[in-house]
Amino acid sequence: MVSDQPLFLDSGNTRLKWGYKDRTGSIEDSSELTALIRQFNISNIVLASVTQKWTPATLSGLFPSILVRSAIVEQGLDGLMLAYKDESSLGVDRWLNMLAAMHHSPTGFKVVVSMGTAMTIDVVDSNRHIGGYIVPGLLTQAKSLHQNASALPMVEFSGGAELGGNTQDCINHGILRSAVALVEATVAPLAGQAMVFVTGGDAGYLSNSLGVEHKVNRNLIFDGLKTYWLAKHRDG
Incomplete structure (x- = not known):
């Protein structure tokens, strides 16, 4: 069938x-x-x-x-109002992750963190996208350091954000610490009122060192795709 x-x-x-x-x-x-x-x-x-x-x-x-x-980014779909004036310039993956976060937590602040080739952060207040950040992902930063400073080795991430005792750990932990600091600085002004979602292939690295309450959902984009499909199916 x-x-x-x-x-x-x-x-x-x-x-x-x-x-x-x-x-x-x-x-x-x-x-x-x-x-x-x-x-x-x-x-x-x-x-x-x-x-x-x-x-x-x-x-x-x-x-x-x-x-x-x-899936094409659409202003107002399922009630999500985007901060971008030109919604077509917003990455569809970020949009779908926000739709999913809204589905899981309809009210209050949502901070959506995606850890992949790029690290993206988006903040949603109930159904209103306030804005976000885009920075290089963990591995992208490591590759950039290695490519632009030949004396620095290419590292494999193994977790940890404490001070490093060798070059590999200094790079590894420094990159992770900067990611943690960015997320925590984004969440701090929301005074503990935000639901934090962490997704993407490198979600585990961030989760292990993140000092704020959060939920890891590696399939967040599929939740978003389902939300999108149901909304379009409902609208015909």
């Missing part, structure tokens, strides 16, 4: 991730995607993409019988 539940796809800067019902995973190539579609007997796909590697045209070309919908 053909499934009426969509396959949600998140095409980020490093990989293609999928969500279907309560299952998630990642895909390396089109053959794996084909196998997944056959396994779940998918009839429609909802895509969020920040790259040109996976687009609606690409997916429609590969799977002409499947309905492909691309």
Whole structure:
């Protein structure tokens, strides 16, 4: 039987991730995607993409019988009012994470932190996006240091934000400490009234050192895609 539940796809800067019902995973190539579609007997796909590697045209070309919908940032969808005057310049991943945060916590302040190639922070007051920050992600910062200061080694993150006792730890812990400080400084003016959501591939590193109450949800973008799909399905 053909499934009426969509396959949600998140095409980020490093990989293609999928969500279907309560299952998630990642895909390396089109053959794996084909196998997944056959396994779940998918009839429609909802895509969020920040790259040109996976687009609606690409997916429609590969799977002409499947309905492909691309999530596009929309002012006011599900009540979320955006700080950006030009909403098309807001990353769809950030928008979907905010939609998900609103779904989980409809009132009060939400601080949404995504830890990936870039680290992004967005603050939402009930249904109003106040604004945010974008800085290089943990690994992006480490690569930049290594590429621009050849004497500094490339590090692998292992957690910890205390003072480092060797060069690797000084880099590792310094980068993480700066990320922690930015989140805590963002949350501090909200006087403990904010629900903090941490998501993304490097969420665990931040979570282990973060000194404010927070929730880790690695599938936040899929919650957002589901919220988007239900809103569009409801509106026809």
